[in-house]
Amino acid sequence: xxxxxxxxxxxxxxxxxxxxxxxxxxxxxxxxxxxxxxxxxxxxxxxxxxxxxxxxxxxxxxxxxxxxxxxxxxxxxxxxxxxxxxxxxxxxxxxxxxxxxxxxxxxxxxxxxxxxxxxxxxxxxxxxxxxxxxxxxxxxxxxxxxxxxxxxxxxxxxxxxxxxxxxxxxxxxxxxxxxxxxxxxxxxxxxxxxxxxxxxxxxxxxxxxxxxxxxxxxxxxxxxxxxxxxxxxxxxxxxxxxxxxxxxxxxxxxxxxxxxxxxxxxxxxxxxxxxxxxxxxxxxxxxxxxxxxxxxxxxxxxxxxxxxxxxxxxxxxxxxxxxxxxxxxxxxxxxx
Amino acid sequence: xxxxxxxxxxxxxxxxxxxxxxxxxxxxxxxxxxxxxxxxxxxxxxxxxxxxxxxxxxxxxxxxxxxxxxxxxxxxxxxxxxxxxxxxxxxxxxxxxxxxxxxxxxxxxxxxxxxxxxxxxxxxxxxxxxxxxxxxxxxxxxxxxxxxxxxxxxxxxxxxxxxxxxxxxxxxxxxxxxxxxxxxxxxxxxxxxxxxxxxxxxxxxxxxxxxxxxxxxxxxxxxxxxxxxxxxxxxxxxxxxxxxxxxxxxxxxxxxxxxxxxxxxxxxxxxxxxxxxxxxxxxxxxxxxxxxxxxxxxxxxxxxxxxxxxxxxxxxxxxxxxxxxxxxxxxxxxxx
Numbered sequence: 001x002x003x004x005x006x007x008x009x010x011x012x013x014x015x016x017x018x019x020x021x022x023x024x025x026x027x028x029x030x031x032x033x034x035x036x037x038x039x040x041x042x043x044x045x046x047x048x049x050x051x052x053x054x055x056x057x058x059x060x061x062x063x064x065x066x067x068x069x070x071x072x073x074x075x076x077x078x079x080x081x082x083x084x085x086x087x088x089x090x091x092x093x094x095x096x097x098x099x100x101x102x103x104x105x106x107x108x109x110x111x112x113x114x115x116x117x118x119x120x121x122x123x124x125x126x127x128x129x130x131x132x133x134x135x136x137x138x139x140x141x142x143x144x145x146x147x148x149x150x151x152x153x154x155x156x157x158x159x160x161x162x163x164x165x166x167x168x169x170x171x172x173x174x175x176x177x178x179x180x181x182x183x184x185x186x187x188x189x190x191x192x193x194x195x196x197x198x199x200x201x202x203x204x205x206x207x208x209x210x211x212x213x214x215x216x217x218x219x220x221x222x223x224x225x226x227x228x229x230x231x232x233x234x235x236x237x238x239x240x241x242x243x244x245x246x247x248x249x250x251x252x253x254x255x256x257x258x259x260x261x262x263x264x265x266x267x268x269x270x271x272x273x274x275x276x277x278x279x280x281x282x283x284x285x286x287x288x289x290x291x292x293x294x295x296x297x298x299x300x301x302x303x304x305x306x307x308x309x310x311x312x313x314x315x316x317x318x319x320x321x322x323x324x325x326x327x328x329x330x331x332x333x334x335x336x
Numbered sequence: 337x338x339x340x341x342x343x344x345x346x347x348x349x350x351x352x353x354x355x356x357x358x359x360x361x362x363x364x365x366x367x368x369x370x371x372x373x374x375x376x377x378x379x380x381x382x383x384x385x386x387x388x389x390x391x392x393x394x395x396x397x398x399x400x401x402x403x404x405x406x407x408x409x410x411x412x413x414x415x416x417x418x419x420x421x422x423x424x425x426x427x428x429x430x431x432x433x434x435x436x437x438x439x440x441x442x443x444x445x446x447x448x449x450x451x452x453x454x455x456x457x458x459x460x461x462x463x464x465x466x467x468x469x470x471x472x473x474x475x476x477x478x479x480x481x482x483x484x485x486x487x488x489x490x491x492x493x494x495x496x497x498x499x500x501x502x503x504x505x506x507x508x509x510x511x512x513x514x515x516x517x518x519x520x521x522x523x524x525x526x527x528x529x530x531x532x533x534x535x536x537x538x539x540x541x542x543x544x545x546x547x548x549x550x551x552x553x554x555x556x557x558x559x560x561x562x563x564x565x566x567x568x569x570x571x572x573x574x575x576x577x578x579x580x581x582x583x584x585x586x587x588x589x590x591x592x593x594x595x596x597x598x599x600x601x602x603x604x605x606x607x608x609x610x611x612x613x614x615x616x617x618x619x620x621x622x623x624x625x626x627x628x629x630x631x632x633x634x635x636x637x638x639x640x641x642x643x644x645x646x647x648x649x650x651x652x653x654x655x656x657x658x659x660x661x662x663x664x665x666x667x668x669x670x671x672x
Binding site: 009019024027093157200223226227229301312 | 645
């Protein structure tokens, strides 16, 4: 049973994803249990996952068999189900709809022990192409309007499997966080006739102190009001609303800066847990003029507790200017 | 060095609280280090904390010495500093001010091994009185406009010390989460001439399925769009905007329902980690007609990862109707 419910006060949506009736004691058991057996994402274990929806493979290799470099499969335990109609309904102050969406896993490499920070540049590029290809395919489903691509690296960042992978969830609702960005950008555009992110990039590049690294197309910044220590935002320097409409050259340059930032974080913080989140224009909002896609990268070094949950404030023990300086100072060997 | 910075896109505030220049490797060391020595919140260790700002004591006992039942002290490692002016300033798109606020610890009992779920009713009432007394005192400081009272129970909920305690942070800004509630309630009031929370309470009490327990003044509900399994909201049934202006009888009845809900959660989920957060009207907003104070109680049974951080969506494996039924069915011995 899967259902989407809207909080009647703050408008936040919650996905209820109930595989089976869980008893309260299940929470303890699950925390204690370790998955056994071979890794379902490794070559030779293709039958452990649902059938692939996309794979970049060696010529001649068969679907759902070894020979792939990047492989995308439906999540075996999806948060949202792909079949059915949304069927929105209200009951007094309450709004809900069926839990419809797509939940897929992007297996980034056949190598269980690799990581995005260590893969060759061309391979990271292929992962970005997989993000793009799946987005373009799912955009054709008129039930959806937005898509969240994200990566949980390390158990403390929510990864339940070690094998390098990202995930995507296609949604029938524009997420609250994305909507907040859209609203702020629309308002800035109305007042100033430009893009708020472009203005921020310009100011931060002039100031310089929060710039970690840049290349021909991208800049990596530690945001002025970073919530977390060593949080980094990767932004295209030229205005663009949608990740999936970028050119081949842009994916190449994104792979390069992403790898460099991940390498710097990996070295500086000893392979910390992190989350990576892509924010891109929802395809049902005409926001090309004012929205600006970007990647958020947040190492998980500090916890979040009652104060943060209660207020929406965050407490960060590291200034972004210090974080940027430490990240810039990491020695990096240039490869490829 | 403490500084408050505003995110120029979504308007979220971040507290930068830099006790000393932390090197990146400090994050690993801190995670590994365990505090040694006696508990600074236990009787006899009063010199381990800053001087008390409030204590309910046996007649004749001296300040900062044993003999107290509830003791409130400034946090030794405050997120915000109590001295100085806010000194708001902007730099282009960036806004910041000095990190001014009050950060206090409410030591709930001298008994290191007690918990809110097991303390006598009169003692829980005394803790609520301490919340109220500190709020009334801090409201006189014109630099502040709002106050977050919260409790982190268990390491997974962010508690760094085991001894039962809550915290409060007085803030110079109305927090984003509270502002979202205020905005929604003001809008509902404008349209319908009533309180949104009152309407929700009425609907939920009529439906019944999400009611955990109620008494003469309070109802405990599992919210329709609960973010977390077994999340409970405790609300006064009669409209009231501000916690600190409640009558003596209200604190008595709040202590009773809070203890009962905590006991049910403690028994059902085997003393899980949880956060408790009080939402009450900021004293600089004239919202008496439309805001409704309440307590949010969220057990920490599930994690939050890239999807939740990226979207503001939550994934909950337990329906609130099921959670309420499980909580209602817990056998409770009536005491006091």
